[in-house]
Amino acid sequence: MLVQIQVNTDHNIHGGERLASFVTTDLESNLSRFGGWLTRVEVHLSDNGGAKSEDKKCVIEARPGGKQPVAVTHHAATVDEAYAGAAHKLRGVLDSQYSRAHDHKGSESIRHMPGPETPDQVGVIESESQG
Secondary structure (H helix, E strand, C coil), rough: CCCEEEEEEECCCCHHHHHHHHHHHHHHCCCHHHHEEEEEEEEEECCCCCCCCCCEEEEEEEEEEECCCCEEEEECCCCCHHHHHHHHHHHHHHHHHHHHHHHEECEHHHHHHCCCCCHHHHHHHHHHCCC
């Protein structure tokens, strides 16, 4: 996977390099099918420090080539849960967008199929379909 992954944390999140390494490895593994399609993924982990039980937040922004960026957010009680929830949401959104862009009813879209190479082949195709 040749996508750039950047992990950002606020001053309230502890884990440093170990956390960044885990997130990077996990995203590379879980988003590998989108490898040629994604150009960059940014992860933002923060702790609002409030009294609420779900004060940890993870925002993941993915940038598909030639498309608008996609961002998902998940709030949870722990950093791990916030990341896991956001990663799950991102996979769902990317699956949907990737499928719409590349698949049609379980197979390749006609837009992605090669066309006839020469005008002679068009006639062969038409005569085969009529016979």
